[in-house]
Amino acid sequence: MKTLNYNIILKPEKDGGYTVIVPSLHGCVTYGKDLNQAKTMAEDAIKGYIKSLVKHRESVPSDDLSYVSTVNFSVPKLTKKMVYA
Template identity: 25%
Template sequence: MHEMKSRNYKVHITKQEDGGYMANIPSLQHCFSFGETIEEAIEHVKEALEGVLMVMEEKGLPIPDDNDVIEASITISESSSKNRLSNLVSA
């Protein structure tokens, strides 16, 4: 087996309501993992990513390029969200 080239992937971390964290790789929809700490979640998702990429390579599947992921943030006020929701409910 030949050595895979080095790749960088964005990781999104989400704090879970019941404690702990979920880490996911946006460019690989089903590549995610959990951990009690942020560091543990990142370590686990890295292991998952390595496994996913190895299987994809073995099957001859194209490896997604993380450069295709565009990140953006939006901000909305809670009051405008609640007003829209109440308008939808009362309609």
């Protein structure tokens, strides 16, 4: 069995919990009440997404050759109030 790697984005929500986005699987989004549940839900969503791709004989993308990085930059004082962190 081949192991596929997927990058996920965990975005904290204002009311608590985390939205999880899997960028390489278009529309693959889920939610968890905490980081552990969010990661578990992401695994479940990815499995379901891949199962659907295989069922419909579509290619299965992965992030095996991808690298993830963060870019930081400064914003003017007026803009800081508008930035949601």
